[in-house]
Structure formats: structure tokens, C-alpha cells
Amino acid sequence: MTQAFASRPLVIAPSILASDFAKLSDEVRAVDRAGADWMHLDVMDGHFVPNISFGPDVIKAMRPHSKKIFDAHLMIAPCDPYLEAFAKAGCDHITVHVEAGPHLHRSLQAIRALGKKAGVSLNPATPASAIEHVIDLVDLVLVMSVNPGFGGQSFISSALEKISNVRAMCAGRPIDIEVDGGVTANNAAEITAAGANALVAGSAVFKGGTMESYKSNIAAIRNAAASARGEAI
Ligand code: DX5
Ligand code: ZN
Numbered sequence: 001m002t003q004a005f006a007s008r009p010l011v012i013a014p015s016i017l018a019s020d021f022a023k024l025s026d027e028v029r030a031v032d033r034a035g036a037d038w039m040h041l042d043v044m045d046g047h048f049v050p051n052i053s054f055g056p057d058v059i060k061a062m063r064p065h066s067k068k069i070f071d072a073h074l075m076i077a078p079c080d081p082y083l084e085a086f087a088k089a090g091c092d093h094i095t096v097h098v099e100a101g102p103h104l105h106r107s108l109q110a111i112r113a114l115g116k117k118a119g120v121s122l123n124p125a126t127p128a129s130a131i132e133h134v135i136d137l138v139d140l141v142l143v144m145s146v147n148p149g150f151g152g153q154s155f156i157s158s159a160l161e162k163i164s165n166v167r168a169m170c171a172g173r174p175i176d177i178e179v180d181g182g183v184t185a186n187n188a189a190e191i192t193a194a195g196a197n198a199l200v201a202g203s204a205v206f207k208g209g210t211m212e213s214y215k216s217n218i219a220a221i222r223n224a225a226a227s228a229r230g231e232a233i
Contacts, residue, residue, distance in 0.1 A: 008176055010229060011198035012222050013038035013071055015180070016062070017053060018151045018202030020209070024058070028065040031205065034214035035222070038069040040180070040200045041091065042148075045076035048100055049149035056082070056089035063090035073121065073180065073200075075148045076100065080107055087114040095119030095142050095178075098130050108137040119178070123147065124156045128165035138175060141166050143196070146181030151202040155182030160194045167195030185220035189228035199225060 014036045019027035028039065041059055046052040059070065072091040076082065077100040086094050094111045098104060098120055111118035119140035120131050124147055131141060143166060145159035159179065166177055178198035179191050188199055205217045223233045 007174070008197040009037075010192070010222065010225055010231070011037040011176070011178075012205075012218050012225075013040040013178070013198055013200045014205040014214070014218065015040040015042055015151060015200050015202030017042040018206040020206075021054075024062060025065045027206075028062050030211040031214050031218075032066040032068055034205075034211050035218045036066075036068055036205075038071040038093075038198070039066055040202075041070060041072045042151075042202075043072060043074045043076055043086075044149065048077040048097065049075040051149045056085040059086065059091060060089040069093065071095070071119075071178075073119075073142060074100075080110060083107065083110050084114060087111075087116050091116060093117045093119055093140055095121050095140060097121045097123065097148075098126060098134075099123055104134055105137060108134055112137070119176075121148075121180075122162070122166075124159060128162050128169060131166075132169065135169055135173065135175075140176040140178055140198075141170065142178045142180055142200075144181055145179055145183070145191075148181070153182055155184075155187055160190060163191065163194040163196050183221070185217075185224050188221045188224040192225040192228040 014031045044051045044053040069092045071093040079096045096107045108118040117139035121142035146153035176198050177196045179196040180200035183201040184204040
């Protein structure tokens, strides 16, 4: 492993949004067995983003089916009234959007007070500087590489420069840098080289619809990222 990547482990986080909701428990088990490190859980409210997905009760129902980290990405506004429900549902990470406002410090402090890791996310049009003032309150920065709301969109390449800026801002701090949207085995190397250590992938993991395909899809992303980190595959 090169020194630049020594601090944070490589993480592949399948987005459950791309799974078959009709057999959610089977999908969680399958992607767990296929090698997922974290379960990425996209919560959408039809207000902050133009789509509705699932909430804390559905996450609570998934919880017994995997021991992996539950990584909740809240695309909801307001978020504060719901943080406790997501913590009680079994989320390990709770990430809120900087644009969801209005009291970001309060939201992040509330997540940590619930005993969970606090994340902050940036939409593609939001500069890295928007999180400078909260960097000591976060355990994770989630850089969106599509406009949130839907899976299956194309990666916005300006996210790469933002990842580098976030990485510079996080230097010396134990913060995971996660990238979400349009991640595939084809762009995982450049995303990793820019400084991300946690890669979310929905359609690129769930294509094929079987545990065997999830396994090879996750391995393809992991191998591309690992070689960019100079790690043995
Ligand atoms: C988009 C979500 C993503 C999405 C990623 O709003 O935050 O996590 O599921 O899906 P893909 O990997 O298909 O772009
Ligand atoms: Zn997400």
C-alpha cells in the first residue's frame, strides 16, 4: 500500500436502492455474501430530491440480515426530526446533506450524540469549501457524483477535482471519503486515485441479479480501486 492511502481502508458499498425491493432480505444477504463492506442506504423524501425510497422501518427490517456497516445517506429535509429514528433502526453511519440545512452543526452534533458516525454530503454543484466549517464534526464526507434522486445516472467528472479538494481538507483526520453516483469498474481507479476510499455503487453491483454476479461485479470494482492504491489484488 502506498503511503498516500495508508490511513483509510478501501470500502465497496453497494447501494440497496438498485436491489429488488420485492425480496429485500434476500438481496441484503446476497450482497453481504458477495463481498460488500458497507450497505449504502439511500433515503429519499420526494422533497429534497424528486424521488421517494424507504425510511427507518424498512431499514430496521433489513438490519437482522447483515452484520455489515449500515451507511445511511439521508436525502431528506428537514433531517433533524428523524435522526433518532435512523439511529434506532440500526444505522451505523448517518450522512446528511450540507444543502438540507439550515443548522448543519446541530445535525452533525446530534448524530454523534446518538453514538453514530456523522457524515456530510455535497451535491455536484456545491463546492468543497461548503464543509470547511464542519470538518472537525464529521467522520465521513460523501461527494455526490450525480445529482441525487435516482440510480443509474452517469458520473459527473468534475467530482474528481472535488474529491482531491476534500482529501486535502481532511489531511491528518480520520475521515472516510465516499463517492456516490455512476461508479463502475471503469472509473473506480481514477476516483480512488483522486483520494476517495469508499465507493458506492448501485447499478454496477446489482446488474445480473444473482449472488454470483454481485460477487464478480464487486470484485471488478474492488480490483480496479485496489490497483490504483498500489495494493496487491
Ligand atoms: C443517488 C443515490 C445513489 C445511487 C447510486 O441519489 O445516492 O446511492 O443509488 O446508484 P448508481 O451507482 O446506479 O449511480
Ligand atoms: Zn447514496
